[in-house]
Amino acid sequence: MRKLGIGLIGTGFMGKSHAMAWKAAASFSGDIQPVLVSVADIDSDAAQRAQQQFGFQRWTNRWQDLIDDPEIDVISITSPNRFHAEQSLAAIAAGKHVHCEKPLAPDSATAERMYRAADRAGVITQVGFNYVKNPLLKMAKKMIADGDLGEIIGFRGIHAEDFLASPTVPWSWRLDPSGGAGAVADLGSHILGMARFLLGPIEELVADLETVIKTRPESPGATTSKAVEVDDIARLTVKFARGCSGHIEANWVAAGHKMQLGFEITGSKGSLIFNQERFNELQYFRFSEDESKNGFVTLVAGPEHYPYGLFCPAPGHQLGFNDLKTIEMLEFIQAIAKGNTAGPDFKEAFEIQKVVDAAVASSRERSWIKI
Amino acid sequence: MRKLGIGLIGTGFMGKSHAMAWKAAASFSGDIQPVLVSVADIDSDAAQRAQQQFGFQRWTNRWQDLIDDPEIDVISITSPNRFHAEQSLAAIAAGKHVHCEKPLAPDSATAERMYRAADRAGVITQVGFNYVKNPLLKMAKKMIADGDLGEIIGFRGIHAEDFLASPTVPWSWRLDPSGGAGAVADLGSHILGMARFLLGPIEELVADLETVIKTRPESPGATTSKAVEVDDIARLTVKFARGCSGHIEANWVAAGHKMQLGFEITGSKGSLIFNQERFNELQYFRFSEDESKNGFVTLVAGPEHYPYGLFCPAPGHQLGFNDLKTIEMLEFIQAIAKGNTAGPDFKEAFEIQKVVDAAVASSRERSWIKI
Amino acid sequence: MRKLGIGLIGTGFMGKSHAMAWKAAASFSGDIQPVLVSVADIDSDAAQRAQQQFGFQRWTNRWQDLIDDPEIDVISITSPNRFHAEQSLAAIAAGKHVHCEKPLAPDSATAERMYRAADRAGVITQVGFNYVKNPLLKMAKKMIADGDLGEIIGFRGIHAEDFLASPTVPWSWRLDPSGGAGAVADLGSHILGMARFLLGPIEELVADLETVIKTRPESPGATTSKAVEVDDIARLTVKFARGCSGHIEANWVAAGHKMQLGFEITGSKGSLIFNQERFNELQYFRFSEDESKNGFVTLVAGPEHYPYGLFCPAPGHQLGFNDLKTIEMLEFIQAIAKGNTAGPDFKEAFEIQKVVDAAVASSRERSWIKI
Amino acid sequence: MRKLGIGLIGTGFMGKSHAMAWKAAASFSGDIQPVLVSVADIDSDAAQRAQQQFGFQRWTNRWQDLIDDPEIDVISITSPNRFHAEQSLAAIAAGKHVHCEKPLAPDSATAERMYRAADRAGVITQVGFNYVKNPLLKMAKKMIADGDLGEIIGFRGIHAEDFLASPTVPWSWRLDPSGGAGAVADLGSHILGMARFLLGPIEELVADLETVIKTRPESPGATTSKAVEVDDIARLTVKFARGCSGHIEANWVAAGHKMQLGFEITGSKGSLIFNQERFNELQYFRFSEDESKNGFVTLVAGPEHYPYGLFCPAPGHQLGFNDLKTIEMLEFIQAIAKGNTAGPDFKEAFEIQKVVDAAVASSRERSWIKI
Structure with missing residues (x-):
């Protein structure tokens, strides 16, 4: 050992x-x-x-x-x-x-x-x-690669939470511009990473970033306030290198949402819908001959979706957030053993960061930007 | 009489x-x-x-x-x-x-x-x-006007169906450019109209329109094909005159969706989620003091939502599509009687069409367009 | 004509x-x-x-x-x-x-x-x-007859509403024992009828009926009250002649429910779930070879489900309650034309009433009753 | 330490x-x-x-x-x-x-x-x-005790899975009558325990137990079969000591269900709906003055629901099955430290078993049984 x-x-x-x-x-x-x-x-x-x-x-x-x-x-x-x-x-x-x-x-x-x-x-x-360590997202990636959805023609993704929705939430390190952009970096990087995980590189975008709450208390309960310079909401229209386009939103002032990290991927033969709020489920549609019985199937995570079975041999029992983190660390250990990245590694984070940077630049310049 | x-x-x-x-x-x-x-x-x-x-x-x-x-x-x-x-x-x-x-x-x-x-x-x-004749949308409009959501800070809307998803669906009058744009006009006008109904004018946008299926059979079963010149998918980032921004998608090649006409409106105090696929329901969130009991409420249409009660005195029985059309005609008759528009009238359709035209222009010019 | x-x-x-x-x-x-x-x-x-x-x-x-x-x-x-x-x-x-x-x-x-x-x-x-005039229920009946679910092994049905949940709702003709039993007759007859429509005769049952709210105002706003003699909640365990068993509940004091008329039917090869609260949908499960893609399919009503197409040629637009009533009258007209019942006719209502009567008797005698 | x-x-x-x-x-x-x-x-x-x-x-x-x-x-x-x-x-x-x-x-x-x-x-x-270690069930219990639902008037519970739905699943220790009853003991004990956890003792019942699949292969792939003597489905109508009644089902041949452990509790002022398939959510209804905004609220587990916060300080991230087991062991350790049971202890398991035994007896004798 x-x-x-x-x-x-x-x-x-x-x-x-x-x-x-x-x-x-x-x-x-x-x-x-x-x-x-x-x-x-x-x-x-x-x-x-x-x-x-x-x-x-x-x-x-x-x-x-x-x-x-x-x-x-x-x-x-x-x-x-x-x-x-x-x-x-x-x-x-x-x-x-x-x-x-x-x-x-x-x-x-x-x-x-x-x-x-x-x-x-x-x-x-x-x-x-x-979040990409989710067994159902591994299957989604495989389904896309296997052609279960046909040719991919569209993506719509979001990562929205409401932890900064209240203007009384004070300024904090997440809002410090020296740490980078706002919601587009903090939450947007998750959905951008998920988009890249599933569909590959993004090569062009036009984005609109907004600071909704312009000032916040300097510290908890403070009467003095501090200007917020980073974005609360970011909206990106993106073009993937594989040819399809999509829309991506990052938002940390989204009243009512605690973990709305999700997507809909449309292909010529079917589609997938995912939402981290119910991350043990994946909605799958595929056109079939009998239109009277067509519809979205709710797939439920189980041992047939690796590595769910490490945690539980019975389907439907559900993984939790910390289990995703465990998978992440497990794959990192295995990567160290094999001398190979398990991904997403620093290189991938760099690629995601380029998209974030491009979003910031596009919003400032109000134009399409190639990545 | x-x-x-x-x-x-x-x-x-x-x-x-x-x-x-x-x-x-x-x-x-x-x-x-x-x-x-x-x-x-x-x-x-x-x-x-x-x-x-x-x-x-x-x-x-x-x-x-x-x-x-x-x-x-x-x-x-x-x-x-x-x-x-x-x-x-x-x-x-x-x-x-x-x-x-x-x-x-x-x-x-x-x-x-x-x-x-x-x-x-x-x-x-x-x-x-x-679709805006829906009793629950009348209430949504009133809730927004009454400030139930606080200040509106974001909109995300879509109208997606899949009736043109198959490349074997032949060319038809919907694809005839002399009738105007494609999905953005046919479906997009519904969600644009809904956005305007709820939040007022859109004053600027950047859009990306795509023709996914480039050719279609000239007629049902034909072996000769005809080029498609109008858009199958349109993605718009919009700015409302009231100050908030949003994203809107129109899509008639969206595998699995028969009537995904919906939106999420985020305000500083709460939010609303609607989907025409379940149009007798409206999801409403509002921050409350007791965080342990916070969450989205599923409102179900009933007689307290005028004019549902014309059709049925009991809640939860559900209106159908044709009932919305009946409300539409009823309001038109009443408008004629009073000599006042019930809306959306030709003027409103013109305003919606300006947004559609701007989307087409923005996509062609690849730039933000003022309306 | x-x-x-x-x-x-x-x-x-x-x-x-x-x-x-x-x-x-x-x-x-x-x-x-x-x-x-x-x-x-x-x-x-x-x-x-x-x-x-x-x-x-x-x-x-x-x-x-x-x-x-x-x-x-x-x-x-x-x-x-x-x-x-x-x-x-x-x-x-x-x-x-x-x-x-x-x-x-x-x-x-x-x-x-x-x-x-x-x-x-x-x-x-x-x-x-x-409610049995719903196009999706016609399909459900056909699916059962066609063996899509295999051999039927269980039923669980309910009709629950909350229109009598408040003790301030006054006594009314629905509570008049000379009109028959309470919830089990008023609402129970719907779910019993639906059970019979789908699975055929019920031949034995044991039931428990309760009057939850023992007295009600004699009339709206009255200070004098009147005893309630009929049931507010009825719970039936039933045996169908075809060999399977099930549970049925009728309840008109079910806080929060406006139209919870639904069932789950389990078969050896699959199952169906229906709820009138979303009556344009039917959930269908069938075991398939690839367990990783198994799950409930959400079928959405469309023109392939007769007679939806009479009302609308496009799927997903949704029928309303009054449309079900229209189908009912249409089928009655057609029955008159042909000289044949379209069902449920008086004979069928008699059969349903026998089950209601048996439930009342079983509850009083606290024993199983053959019908 | x-x-x-x-x-x-x-x-x-x-x-x-x-x-x-x-x-x-x-x-x-x-x-x-x-x-x-x-x-x-x-x-x-x-x-x-x-x-x-x-x-x-x-x-x-x-x-x-x-x-x-x-x-x-x-x-x-x-x-x-x-x-x-x-x-x-x-x-x-x-x-x-x-x-x-x-x-x-x-x-x-x-x-x-x-x-x-x-x-x-x-x-x-x-x-x-x-399953009762779920933070949301602790809150449900407290809500009931606090009177948030008013007086409790009804319960409907189920634990259904499909792991024995296929007749090819061989005989195993779960089917060994020397270990006790079938589904009513294996799954039923969970929902009976949950019912007791939330509403207290059950004092009377009438039950119907069925063996749906009469024989199974003696061992995996065996051509010889062995008779099944225990129940596959159990249906109980129960009376709680507190005065309300309810229905409970246990079922391990329920096609399509992996973890349908859930309940609906109705009170005079509100109701709760829970399903282990989405166990980080709890549906809560309470009558309010403004009927136009009445509806079920979807509560999502977060740190305000103890002990969720031990695992994660952010709401909506979701606990998994193994986290429930961790809470269970943690509470056992704390009980040992304090010398007090954390429950459910052997005494509680005995009380649950008495209900299971009564269900078996009631089904055999086809009559109501006092516990």
């Missing part, structure tokens, strides 16, 4: 999720066993709590300690977006494999630097586009 | 629907009673069959006979799109009120000529945007 | 619905044209208003006038339940065809007398079980 | 699920940390594989070794049903806490012996009714 030392940076939403996922992945990773070596958080108390909660061997308030730790093979980065580049590059320089949350970088130039550094260093990278 | 003589042009899908709607509306129109005077169809057999089926007093294969008929007060036009202008203008010139199916005209210049003619003649007009 | 004189008794919910349906059916009934001869209501104003609204030739406040009217061929009965027997028998005695709303009679002995009288008189009868 | 030694019996579906759940629960159990000491399976290879997969310290093919192991504090039982009693009693006798999968025993007499033994020994017990 080979041990894989894990160093985790950050202990928030994604920090906890990574810790749980590394632990859970150990049940499926066979000969390579992840070991929780150390956790770093600038807040010492948070670091110490996470160490105890998840059983890390040690903690630190300096992320650089993880980079210097010889027992650590993998750096798992869940810090605020603006630190992703520095931390990733340091980890790569130290020859460590890197799993970094999305968005990888504030812009594609930085993302490019990062993926090239990783390439040169020969380390394996992965970026936290966890 | 005052009689209102009806002359119907066309006996296809919409012709039959008009005939049934005029008859049904009579049960609700009180002192003004529509009378089915005459029906015209270029195909004499069809005209005669329609006369017998619906109880018209006479039939003709010349639509001009209706114009000349002194017993006819209203011309109901359901002929192929390219005849709408000529027939409407003739009816207006004869001082008759005109109900015309959409799209009203191949372009906005023609539509403008038509609405100005009607204005000058002092006749009442209406255009067949039947 | 043959004229069929219609006399309508009652002008409430069902009275209006019948009037509209007879008018609408005329568009599809070809050579036999229903003519609205006269309408009767004990309230003269109501009768007169209905005459004007729907275009009856005359009105009366004595239903007996319709029986005596030589121009009337068909009596359409929509009066309170306790009058159904007397009026039907009088109509039959006068040699008229009878359409009567359900429940036909307060008990099966009366219903038997009625159907035997009709048989002897050779008149055609029909009872207002309108 | 206190360590809690875990010994697991069985390595199938539930065995794996327990192992993952114990590991995951460690992240939330604070000062008491479960330790995977040993795993037993009669199949040595399976035991060894499980030891490696989940990181147990040792394995054995004799479950008695776990009972004798002084480092083991808790026995987690996932063996075939017929072994539950013997293994539980041995563990209790050794002073160990016991978590046992359901059904606890083949009959209520045995279950009673088991819970009394645990009581005398002062050990904490729990039975694997994992």
Whole structure:
């Protein structure tokens, strides 16, 4: 059995999720066993709590300690977006494999630097586009490749949530322009990544980005406010290299939606509809001879949709969000074992970031942009 | 009791629907009673069959006979799109009120000529945007006006069907460019009209129109094919005069969809989701204090949603498509009685057509267009 | 063309619905044209208003006038339940065809007398079980007969509404025990009729009937109350003659439900799920070889489901409640023309009533009852 | 930190699920940390594989070794049903806490012996009714207790799956009458437990149990068949001690259903609908003053529904089946720490078993049975 030392940076939403996922992945990773070596958080108390909660061997308030730790093979980065580049590059320089949350970088130039550094260093990278790890999306991709939908003729995708819908939600790192764009980067990267996962490269777009809530309290409960410079809603009309077009929306002020990450893909012979709000289901239509019995089929995730069966041998029992994260970490471990990316890696994140950058530019220039 | 003589042009899908709607509306129109005077169809057999089926007093294969008929007060036009202008203008010139199916005209210049003619003649007009006659959409409009959603910040609309999805569907009048654009005019006008009905004028857009199926059989079963020049899919990013933006799609090659005419409207305090596939339902979300019980409410049409109660005093029994058409005709009769448009009238159809024209121009020029 | 004189008794919910349906059916009934001869209501104003609204030739406040009217061929009965027997028998005695709303009679002995009288008189009868006229239910019946579901092994049906959920709803004729049982007769007869329509006779049952709200105001707003003697909720476990069993619930105090009339039928090879709340849809499952693509198909009503196409040539446009009523009247007209019942006729209503009676008896005796 | 030694019996579906759940629960159990000491399976290879997969310290093919192991504090039982009693009693006798999968025993007499033994020994017990651990069901229970639904007047519950729908599925331990009844015990115990969790004791019932598939292959692919003696479908009409009644179905031949475990609870002021197929949602209706905006609200699980927030701080991300199992184990650990049952314990399983036994007796005697 080979041990894989894990160093985790950050202990928030994604920090906890990574810790749980590394632990859970150990049940499926066979000969390579992840070991929780150390956790770093600038807040010492948070670091110490996470160490105890998840059983890390040690903690630190300096992320650089993880980079210097010889027992650590993998750096798992869940810090605020603006630190992703520095931390990733340091980890790569130290020859460590890197799993970094999305968005990888504030812009594609930085993302490019990062993926090239990783390439040169020969380390394996992965970026936290966890939603494409869904067994039903693996099947969707296969169905498209197999021609079940015929020739693809259209895409409509969205990632909308409402966690910033209230103007009383204060300014935070997600709104910091030094971390990159707003909703189009934070949520848009998920649906753009999903679109690329299923249909391949996007080569041209026209986009419209809006800041709906122009100012927010500087901090929770503050009476002073701070201008918001990043987008709350982004609307993109895109052309895929394969020939079809589509529309994509990113929106974090979408009242009522907690996880409206979804798409409809139309082909000449059929179509697929997916919504992360019910991510154990996939709607599938295919024209059949008997029109009286035509209609969308609701496919329900089960063991016939790999790797659902790792978690449960019975269909319909449902995976949860953390299970997607577990699949993500499992595939990263397997990629490290094989020396091959499991994707989405830094290169893919760079490609997604180019689309995000193009959206920002298109909106500013109010014109179509080639990517 | 005052009689209102009806002359119907066309006996296809919409012709039959008009005939049934005029008859049904009579049960609700009180002192003004529509009378089915005459029906015209270029195909004499069809005209005669329609006369017998619906109880018209006479039939003709010349639509001009209706114009000349002194017993006819209203011309109901359901002929192929390219005849709408000529027939409407003739009816207006004869001082008759005109109900015309959409799209009203191949372009906005023609539509403008038509609405100005009607204005000058002092006749009442209406255009067949039947879906906005839905009692739940009347409530949606009122909810928006009442501020139930707060300030409106986004719109996403679609009208997608699949009746032209198969490349074996032959060329037909819907694809004839002399009748105007393709999906964006035929289906798009419905969702554009709905967007305007709910949120008011659109003042700018960028659009992308595509012809997915480039050629079709010249006629049913033909081995010779004919090039398709109009759009199968249209994607519009629009800005409303009220300040919010949105996305709109029109698509008649959308595998699996028979009537995906719907929208999601997002406001600062709540949102609405509608889909014509289940048009007796409206999804309504509004932020409330108790987050644990927050969620979308499924409103079901009932007598508290006027004019549902005309048809049924019990909720949940459901209106059908033809009932929407009946409401449309009823409101037209009432408009004639009061001398006021019930809308959408020729002027409104002209405004919608301007958006369609702008979409065509924007797609050709690949740029944002002011309307 | 043959004229069929219609006399309508009652002008409430069902009275209006019948009037509209007879008018609408005329568009599809070809050579036999229903003519609205006269309408009767004990309230003269109501009768007169209905005459004007729907275009009856005359009105009366004595239903007996319709029986005596030589121009009337068909009596359409929509009066309170306790009058159904007397009026039907009088109509039959006068040699008229009878359409009567359900429940036909307060008990099966009366219903038997009625159907035997009709048989002897050779008149055609029909009872207002309108929901089985749904094109999708016709298909469901055919699918079952064709073996699409394999051998039927189970049924679960319900008709639940909430119009009597509030204890402030006053006592009314629906609660009058002289009109028969409560929810099990009023709503239960619909789902029992649907069960029989699809699966055939029920031969044994055990039932539990409850009166949830024990007293109600004597009249709207009254401070005096009156005891309720009929059931609010009925739960039946039934055995069908074909060998399978099932459960049926009738409930008119079901908070939140306006029209939860539905079923799930399970067979050895597949199953069907239906709910009147979305009656243009039918869920169909059938085991297939590829388990990864198995699931319920949502069938949407369209012209391939006869007689949807009479109303609309395009799928997905949706029929409404009144359209079901129109189909009902159309089939009754056609039955009169052919001299054959279209069903459900008085005989069928008698069979349904026997099940209702058995449910009442089983609940009282707390035991299984053979029918 | 206190360590809690875990010994697991069985390595199938539930065995794996327990192992993952114990590991995951460690992240939330604070000062008491479960330790995977040993795993037993009669199949040595399976035991060894499980030891490696989940990181147990040792394995054995004799479950008695776990009972004798002084480092083991808790026995987690996932063996075939017929072994539950013997293994539980041995563990209790050794002073160990016991978590046992359901059904606890083949009959209520045995279950009673088991819970009394645990009581005398002062050990904490729990039975694997994992579905009631759902955060939304905890809220449902609280809503009912708080009177959000008013007085409860009706229940309709079901647990239907289709894993035994095909007659080619061979005979197995689930069909062994020495392990107890069929669907009513295996699936029915879940919905009966859920009914009791939400509404309290059931005191009377009438039931009908059926064996739909009378014989099955003796083993996979066998040509010889074996008679099935247990029920495939059970239908119960029940009376709750609180005064309301309801219907419950258990069914493991329900074509198309993988996890139709759900209920509708009706109260005088509102109602709740739940379905395990979408267990991160709960439908809630409550009568409100404005009837035009009345309807079922779809509540979506989020951090405001404890303990969802342990897994994820953002709403709508969804828990999976294994997360429910983790909550179950976490609550068991906490119960051990406090010396109080977290429920459902052996006593509760005994109460559920009494209902199952009554259903079997009622069906045999074809009469109402008091419990």
